[in-house]
Amino acid sequence: MRRSAADGTTGPPAPHPRRRARLPLLALLGVVLLGVVAGCSGAGALGGEPGTQTVTVAIVSNDQMKDAITLSPQFEAENPGIRMRFVSLSENEARAKITASVATGGGEFDVVMISNYETPQWAQNGWLTDLQPRIDGTPGYDGNDFIPTVRDSLSYQGHMYSVPFYGESSFLMYRKDLFAQAGLTMPPNPTWPQVADMAAKLTDRAHGRAGICLRGKPGWGEMLAPFDTVLNTFGGRWYDPQWHAQLTSPQVEQAAQFYVDTVRNYGEPGAAQAGFSECATQFGQGNAAMWYDATSAAGTVENPDKSTVVGKVGYAPAPVVATPSSGWLYAWSLAIPKTSEHPDAAWKFMSWMTSKQYMQRVGTQLGWTSLPPGSRLSTYQIPQYQQAAAAFAPTVVNAIRTANPQQPTVGPVPYQGVQFVRIPEFQDLGTRVSQQLSAAIAGRETVQQALEQSQQYASTVGESYQ
Amino acid sequence: MAATIEDTATTTSTAARAEGPRRRSGIGPLLLTTLTWIVAVGFFFPVLWMVLTAFKTEAAAYTDPPTLVFTPTLEQFRAVFDAGIGPYLANSLFATVVSTLLVLVLATPAAFAVSLRPVEKTQDVLFFFISTKMLPVVAAIVPIYVVVNEIGALDNIWTLIVLYTAMNLPIAVWMMRSFFLEVPKELLEAASIDGASLGRTLREVVLPIISPGIFATALICVIFAWNEFFFAVNLTAANAGTVPVFLVGFISSEGLYWARLSAAATLAALPVVLAGWFAQNKLVQGLSFGAVK
Numbered sequence: 199m200r201r202s203a204a205d206g207t208t209g210p211p212a213p214h215p216r217r218r219a220r221l222p223l224l225a226l227l228g229v230v231l232l233g234v235v236a237g238c239s240g241a242g243a244l245g246g247e248p249g250t251q252t253v254t255v256a257i258v259s260n261d262q263m264k265d266a267i268t269l270s271p272q273f274e275a276e277n278p279g280i281r282m283r284f285v286s287l288s289e290n291e292a293r294a295k296i297t298a299s300v301a302t303g304g305g306e307f308d309v310v311m312i313s314n315y316e317t318p319q320w321a322q323n324g325w326l327t328d329l330q331p332r333i334d335g336t337p338g339y340d341g342n343d344f345i346p347t348v349r350d351s352l353s354y355q356g357h358m359y360s361v362p363f364y365g366e367s368s369f370l371m372y373r374k375d376l377f378a379q380a381g382l383t384m385p386p387n388p389t390w391p392q393v394a395d396m397a398a399k400l401t402d403r404a405h406g407r408a409g410i411c412l413r414g415k416p417g418w419g420e421m422l423a424p425f426d427t428v429l430n431t432f433g434g435r436w437y438d439p440q441w442h443a444q445l446t447s448p449q450v451e452q453a454a455q456f457y458v459d460t461v462r463n464y465g466e467p468g469a470a471q472a473g474f475s476e477c478a479t480q481f482g483q484g485n486a487a488m489w490y491d492a493t494s495a496a497g498t499v500e501n502p503d504k505s506t507v508v509g510k511v512g513y514a515p516a517p518v519v520a521t522p523s524s525g526w527l528y529a530w531s532l533a534i535p536k537t538s539e540h541p542d543a544a545w546k547f548m549s550w551m552t553s554k555q556y557m558q559r560v561g562t563q564l565g566w567t568s569l570p571p572g573s574r575l576s577t578y579q580i581p582q583y584q585q586a587a588a589a590f591a592p593t594v595v596n597a598i599r600t601a602n603p604q605q606p607t608v609g610p611v612p613y614q615g616v617q618f619v620r621i622p623e624f625q626d627l628g629t630r631v632s633q634q635l636s637a638a639i640a641g642r643e644t645v646q647q648a649l650e651q652s653q654q655y656a657s658t659v660g661e662s663y664q
Numbered sequence: 665m666a667a668t669i670e671d672t673a674t675t676t677s678t679a680a681r682a683e684g685p686r687r688r689s690g691i692g693p694l695l696l697t698t699l700t701w702i703v704a705v706g707f708f709f710p711v712l713w714m715v716l717t718a719f720k721t722e723a724a725a726y727t728d729p730p731t732l733v734f735t736p737t738l739e740q741f742r743a744v745f746d747a748g749i750g751p752y753l754a755n756s757l758f759a760t761v762v763s764t765l766l767v768l769v770l771a772t773p774a775a776f777a778v779s780l781r782p783v784e785k786t787q788d789v790l791f792f793f794i795s796t797k798m799l800p801v802v803a804a805i806v807p808i809y810v811v812v813n814e815i816g817a818l819d820n821i822w823t824l825i826v827l828y829t830a831m832n833l834p835i836a837v838w839m840m841r842s843f844f845l846e847v848p849k850e851l852l853e854a855a856s857i858d859g860a861s862l863g864r865t866l867r868e869v870v871l872p873i874i875s876p877g878i879f880a881t882a883l884i885c886v887i888f889a890w891n892e893f894f895f896a897v898n899l900t901a902a903n904a905g906t907v908p909v910f911l912v913g914f915i916s917s918e919g920l921y922w923a924r925l926s927a928a929a930t931l932a933a934l935p936v937v938l939a940g941w942f943a944q945n946k947l948v949q950g951l952s953f954g955a956v957k
Contacts (some may be wrong), residue, residue, distance in 0.1 A: 284902065287912050305813075503722055
């Protein structure tokens with residue numbers, strides 16, 4: 199110690215400390231250089247060649263959206279002045295991010311992927327660009343070709359504020375081979391009691407087979423979606439026209455008891471934690487005789503890379519009780535936030551991605567089963583698609599056409615939406631209610647307890663609308 | 665998890681108490697070793713499963729019951745690289761390295777001031793540092809978002825660097841303080857008697873002694889910054905996204921992509937694992953540094 203200090207004061211400075219001191223500096227310099235390189239890769243977005251516009255798109259990372267990213271270089275080649283950049287996130291993250299960005303005018307995105315839950319609310323808030331003039335003014339785009347229920351659900355005061363990329367409803371998938379073995383036939387329009395009876399007969403715990411897969415995982419986009427369709431078709435509703443919560447009504451109680459009993463008695467193992475992916479695995483691996491879920495599930499079920507039951511599955515409409523149809527309606531769609539600096543370029547890309555020509559492009563380049571379904575009527579007129587998706591396409595398009603977000607249940611309601619109540623509070627409310635029901639499925643509380651708690655949550659929200 | 669930790673703790677203390685006689689019989693250490701292995705494997709298994717799944721095809725990834733027998737494939741890794749992990753890796757690397765360097769540059773003098781040369785109100789200062797970690801990030805995200813938006817710094821990698829520096833600074837100060845406290849007072853006195861200035865004492869006396877500690881602190885900062893997701897997902901878009909943000913793009917609500925997600929997660933974990941591997945010796949030294957008085 200003494201030596202080193204003495205060296206410093208009297209003798210020539212020791213070389214090693216200096217070298218050591220230079221090292222971090224060099225490292226810092228290296229890092230800054232790295233940053234310049236990293237910055238350059240993104241710098242194109244800021245400026246790039248003069249006359250080039252960069253369109254930034256936020257999308258949900260589902261299959262069809264990833265296909266669109268894969269094909270987007272073709273759009274860039276056809277439109278030399280436009281560069282595309284994508285931010286692809288999982289559903290929950292995308293929803294949170296896009297909501298934050300659009301609501302606060304963050305302006306990071308020129309195109310955002312939202313759904314029929316957000317579109318009318320955000321249009322009313324003045325956050326989105328009215329697309330109707332652009333739809334009408336784009337030759338060959340044909341806005342009237344969108345499936346009417348989907349178009350209406352993306353409109354506010356008769357104008358579309360987002361254009362559908364793909365739409366879905368819900369339906370019942372069943373194993374034709376197991377039904378034949380058990381001597382059962384699926385009625386053309388099954389009712390829930392019939393489905394429960396068949397599930398009872400097809401449940402084979404000894405061989406690890408569930409009668410029916412139903413989601414039980416908490417989340418307004420998870421178990422609440424299928425449950426809400428059951429609630430509606432049993433004649434239940436979230437609110438009466440005066441916004442009084444109705445979650446302890448006899449109809450809702452009956453629906454909840456039915457759903458919980460069915461999934462507990464005939465459902466998949468670990469049902470309280472099973473969402474879409476878990477059910478897809480169970481059904482795809484042949485461990486369930488039926489599965490009630492989104493029509494988009496057909497893509498997974500009929501994909502030989504992911505499923506062992508390809509070709510063995512039949513498709514029936516969503517089971518009903520007291521309503522003529524009960525399937526939900528959901529559409530992933532593209533909108534331009536008001537803050538976009540390149541709305542014209544953004545529309546060019548959106549109209550490319552949601553056009554009839556895009557369907558042909560996907561079909562010929564990626565395969566006809568990869569078409570984004572449920573957006574355009576003309577998709578279902580394409581012979582190659584009719585052939586490739588013969589097993590499920592007619593059921594899907596019928597389910598979407600007959601979904602009724604205006605009048606989802608028997609009695610009148612003050613809200614719109616089938617598998618959701620289209621108010622901003624519903625993401626939170628729905629998730630809380632689904633947690634209660636999931637607890638009932640897990641056997642931690644009774645259905646009555648779950649509904650009483652849910653009723654309190656719903657009343658609190660309802661009061662602000664009374 | 666809590667139960668496991670509790671079990672281990674109980675076992676350890678029992679084993680410690682009964683060390684003498686047990687060692688003679690040979691059952692105690694055996695039991696302890698077995699339990700240690702069970703706990704270690706239990707902790708490691710998910711990671712192992714992730715790595716294994718990364719080499720499977722999607723179809724093999726969700727066989728039920730799960731299988732260990734499969735033909736390994738690099739298909740998933742190819743898909744991840746095709747999806748363009750490059751810019752995200754560069755962003756993560758840049759944000760992690762710069763923020764960690766900044767943290768070290770700022771935390772070293774701060775830790776010195778609250779340990780070896782205590783300034784006035786040291787306790788309050790220390791409490792202030794740690795109190796900044798008491799508010800959950802989610803509670804502050806809206807104001808942060810609004811401020812960042814107002815100054816036009818959304819989707820900018822420097823925003824993340826500033827936030828990561830701020831996020832890691834309190835931990836670094838506290839960690840380094842405990843390392844500084846280990847430096848014998850006599851050394852400082854000797855340096856001062858020899859006429860070394862404050863900067864020189866810090867540079868040539870204190871730093872060489874606590875360098876393992878600095879290393880450990882740096883590694884912790886690297887890990888936290890590398891894995892940070894919340895700020896990254898909320899404040900970046902197409903330009904400044906980091907690896908964790910890239911990773912969630914592989915979680916699909918309407919399809920099954922366990923294998924691809926595992927491949928992406930394996931790639932994302934790799935740099936930190938490698939950094940830890942290379943730093944292993946220094947790190948162990950550093951982490952146990954504050955333990956012996």
